[in-house]
Amino acid sequence: MKLSIGQKAPEFILPSHLDTDIALKDYRGKNVVLVFFPQAWTPI
Amino acid sequence: MNAQVLGISVDHVPCLKAWADSLGGIHFPLLSDFWPHGAVSQSYGVLRTEGYSERAIFIIDTEGSIRYIDVHDFDNQPSNEILKQELRRLNPATSATPAAIQPPANTSLPHGGIVMYCTGWCPDCRRARVWLKARNLDFIEVDIDTNPEAANQVKQWTGGKRITPTFDIDGKIVINFDEKKLLEVLQDRLAQST
Numbered sequence: 001m002k003l004s005i006g007q008k009a010p011e012f013i014l015p016s017h018l019d020t021d022i023a024l025k026d027y028r029g030k031n032v033v034l035v036f037f038p039q040a041w042t043p044i
Numbered sequence: 045m046n047a048q049v050l051g052i053s054v055d056h057v058p059c060l061k062a063w064a065d066s067l068g069g070i071h072f073p074l075l076s077d078f079w080p081h082g083a084v085s086q087s088y089g090v091l092r093t094e095g096y097s098e099r100a101i102f103i104i105d106t107e108g109s110i111r112y113i114d115v116h117d118f119d120n121q122p123s124n125e126i127l128k129q130e131l132r133r134l135n136p137a138t139s140a141t142p143a144a145i146q147p148p149a150n151t152s153l154p155h156g157g158i159v160m161y162c163t164g165w166c167p168d169c170r171r172a173r174v175w176l177k178a179r180n181l182d183f184i185e186v187d188i189d190t191n192p193e194a195a196n197q198v199k200q201w202t203g204g205k206r207i208t209p210t211f212d213i214d215g216k217i218v219i220n221f222d223e224k225k226l227l228e229v230l231q232d233r234l235a236q237s238t
């Protein structure tokens with residue numbers, strides 16, 4: 001699936017290193033910078 | 045800036061925790077796209093066949109729509125400046141205030157407090173060291189001659205030049221040993237330390 005600008009961002013809920021589950025929709029009203037990185041121990 | 049940074053990889057949570065600890069803590073959430081493996085990466089179209097994701101950045105606006113997409117070469121790190129510009133564009137009201145977030149491109153570099161990017165030989169760095177010590181200010185030095193990532197970071201801040209010293213003071217960037225600007229940024233700390 002290829003996303004493009006203007007589309008709705010796919011929703012997700014994922015566990016985080018802060019021990020909380022994070023849902024994208026929790027951040028409505030805020031801009032979100034979503035940074036995918038290949039693996040821990042590499043610079044993001 | 046009204047923005048939340050979320051990091052995301054296919055690592056499992058304990059691995060992300062250990063990594064964050066090794067970097068002295070990461071203040072934005074690192075999400076684990078471990079199970080079902082890479083499902084979210086896949087839904088964003090950035091899962092590689094090797095099973096981990098590209099380096100990619102999506103900026104999602106307050107309504108949940110995608111406003112910016114950047115998929116990077118594997119070795120190429122995203123530019124903080126570009127991200128800030130994009131965020132300013134989404135958020136013109138806050139454009140006058142300095143960036144409140146430290147963008148995510150460089151979490152393996154120290155951040156928080158006074159970080160001085162310098163070299164072992166530059167005379168201004170020497171003067172800056174003396175200046176900071178004379179004011180009882182603790183700082184961390186990063187040598188850009190030996191740390192290419194740091195050199196790149198400095199170039200991003202300065203528009204391509206290896207200017208030393210360059211300071212990252214809790215996310216505020218001061219380029220060059222600019223005493224006036226340093227005094228301004230360090231006002232609160234100086235008030236505390238005297």
